[in-house]
Amino acid sequence: MAYTDLRDFIQALEKHGELKRVSIEVDPILEIAEFADRSVKSQGPALLFEKPKGSRVPVLINAFASMRRMELALEVDSVDEIAARISEYLEMRMPEGLIGKLKMLPKLAEVGSYFPRRVSDGPCKQIVRKKDFSLFDYPILKCWPQDGGRYITLPMVFSRNPDTGKRNCGCYRMQVFDDRTAGMHWQTHKQGAEHYRRMQKAGQRTRMDVAVAIGADPATMYSAILPLPPDLDEMMISGFIRGKPVEMVPCETCELEVPANAEIVLEGYVEIGELRTEGPFGDHTGFYSLADEYPVFHVTCVTQRKHPIYATTIVGPPPMEDFYMGKAIERIFLPLMRLQLPEVRDICMPAEGIFHNLILVAIRKSYPGHARKVMHAIWGLGQAMFSKCIVVVDEEVDVQNVREVAWKALNNIDPERDIQFVMGPVDSLDHASRLVNYGSKMGVDATRKWPGEGFTRPWPDVIEMPAEVKQRVDELWRKARL
Numbered sequence: 001m002a003y004t005d006l007r008d009f010i011q012a013l014e015k016h017g018e019l020k021r022v023s024i025e026v027d028p029i030l031e032i033a034e035f036a037d038r039s040v041k042s043q044g045p046a047l048l049f050e051k052p053k054g055s056r057v058p059v060l061i062n063a064f065a066s067m068r069r070m071e072l073a074l075e076v077d078s079v080d081e082i083a084a085r086i087s088e089y090l091e092m093r094m095p096e097g098l099i100g101k102l103k104m105l106p107k108l109a110e111v112g113s114y115f116p117r118r119v120s121d122g123p124c125k126q127i128v129r130k131k132d133f134s135l136f137d138y139p140i141l142k143c144w145p146q147d148g149g150r151y152i153t154l155p156m157v158f159s160r161n162p163d164t165g166k167r168n169c170g171c172y173r174m175q176v177f178d179d180r181t182a183g184m185h186w187q188t189h190k191q192g193a194e195h196y197r198r199m200q201k202a203g204q205r206t207r208m209d210v211a212v213a214i215g216a217d218p219a220t221m222y223s224a225i226l227p228l229p230p231d232l233d234e235m236m237i238s239g240f241i242r243g244k245p246v247e248m249v250p251c252e253t254c255e256l257e258v259p260a261n262a263e264i265v266l267e268g269y270v271e272i273g274e275l276r277t278e279g280p281f282g283d284h285t286g287f288y289s290l291a292d293e294y295p296v297f298h299v300t301c302v303t304q305r306k307h308p309i310y311a312t313t314i315v316g317p318p319p320m321e322d323f324y325m326g327k328a329i330e331r332i333f334l335p336l337m338r339l340q341l342p343e344v345r346d347i348c349m350p351a352e353g354i355f356h357n358l359i360l361v362a363i364r365k366s367y368p369g370h371a372r373k374v375m376h377a378i379w380g381l382g383q384a385m386f387s388k389c390i391v392v393v394d395e396e397v398d399v400q401n402v403r404e405v406a407w408k409a410l411n412n413i414d415p416e417r418d419i420q421f422v423m424g425p426v427d428s429l430d431h432a433s434r435l436v437n438y439g440s441k442m443g444v445d446a447t448r449k450w451p452g453e454g455f456t457r458p459w460p461d462v463i464e465m466p467a468e469v470k471q472r473v474d475e476l477w478r479k480a481r482l
């Protein structure tokens with residue numbers, strides 16, 4: 001049964017012993033972040049702060065911060081189930097004969113049922129405030145000491161592509177500047193930024209409608225971080241994950257819709273051409289990302305539930321909550337990657353690699369140069385373009401075992417021959433690249449080298465004891481009483 005909203009999910013977390021209520025007063029300035037950091041680093045539960053200092057709105061944090069909580073959020077026993085469901089659709093071909101076609105109908109009807117549904121009212125409209133509101137009414141965190149201010153860290157930011165009319169929802173942090181304005185940190189490669197650019201280029205309108213929802217059912221919240229192709233509606237994907245359409249309700253002051261079950265909604269606009277310094281911010285990388293110029297979001301109306309819950313997260317030195325969200329992305333998107341690259345057996349993004357800094361890829365190598373072909377394909381695949389270091393190994397290597405990869409890959413390379421550098425777009429958070437958003441990336445071909453690649457020396461086997469010897473020694477081991 002799909003969660004109706006955030007509080008339904010909170011109940012489920014509580015029932016499974018995955019959430020702790022904190023009833024003492026804790027300050028959203030640094031203290032909640034320190035609680036959250038300690039909890040995630042010690043495999044602790046999600047936290048619901050009932051008395052954040054200076055606000056009457058409770059704070060939920062770390063709701064996705066373990067694989068178990070990701071499974072609860074997505075209502076599966078393993079996130080691989082979602083990958084399997086995606087594969088099922090991808091493998092769906094036009095069946096032969098009438099009976100085959102009839103059998104496919106329920107599956108197709110199922111697809112139709114995931115589309116978001118427009119409704120005229122919802123819990124997020126219990127209170128509507130067009131004046132007398134302030135962002136400071138909410139317990140918005142200051143996460144780290146050198147942060148430029150307080151940041152909304154887990155928003156669902158809605159905008160519309162002015163050319164296609166298609167909706168987008170992305171999670172972009174927002175630095176609170178004052179009662180009614182905040183930074184809009186959509187990085188240049190993201191869809192919000194693309195919508196903004198198109199509007200700026202068209203030059204007809206000076207304001208871009210933007211609506212921000214905070215807190216909803218977990219699949220909808222999670223869909224905001226998924227690296228989907230442009231113009232693929234996150235709300236449809238949420239419907240697919242939940243198995244139930246997302247209900248969307250029109251905004252009061254702009255031409256957008258938001259999830260009706262949201263806790264808090266900030267409606268408003270971004271003035272085209274208006275930029276303001278945003279940052280620094282203690283970021284995913286575990287370093288502060290530098291201050292930079294970003295658009296400004298003006299709030300025109302706040303709508304919320306009577307007693308809203310403020311959902312947030314912190315990012316910082318890994319592993320943090322975002323690592324678990326990213327791990328689920330790795331699993332869910334593998335079948336989609338394999339659609340383009342069937343030779344890919346598995347991928348792994350270790351926590352210390354902060355998603356894009358390190359991708360380990362196991363392939364079934366079939367021809368000379370195959371590892372390099374895969375690297376280039378990954379650099380050309382959506383947000384995987386940010387991959388700073390790609391290590392490609394043969395399929396026998398278990399990429400989920402980072403120690404095995406380090407051992408085998410480092411043995412297998414002749415660095416000058418097997419490491420390749422390329423230039424291209426890099427993540428906006430990369431502080432080492434020579435320019436913001438532009439720099440180099442590295443591919444390591446750690447597969448076994450072939451004569452067809454100019455390698456004519458013999459290639460040794462990995463050391464292994466034969467199974468019979470192992471079996472014999474199992475017995476002898478007992479006899480020797482070791």
Ligand SMILES: Cc1cc2nc3c(=O)[nH]c(=O)nc-3n(C[C@H](O)[C@H](O)[C@H](O)COP(=O)(O)O)c2cc1C
Pocket residue numbers: 153154168169170171172173174185186187188189190191192224225226227228313315322325383
């Ligand atoms: C906690 C968290 C915070 C994030 N903050 C930002 C951000 O400030 N700016 C940004 O561009 N992406 C941010 N992201 C990543 C985007 O949400 C992600 O790239 C998403 O796929 C973008 O969606 P889009 O392709 O629809 O633009 C964040 C992700 C998480 C999990």
Ligand SMILES: [Mn+2]
Pocket residue numbers: 168169170191228229230231232234
């Ligand atoms: Mn998108």
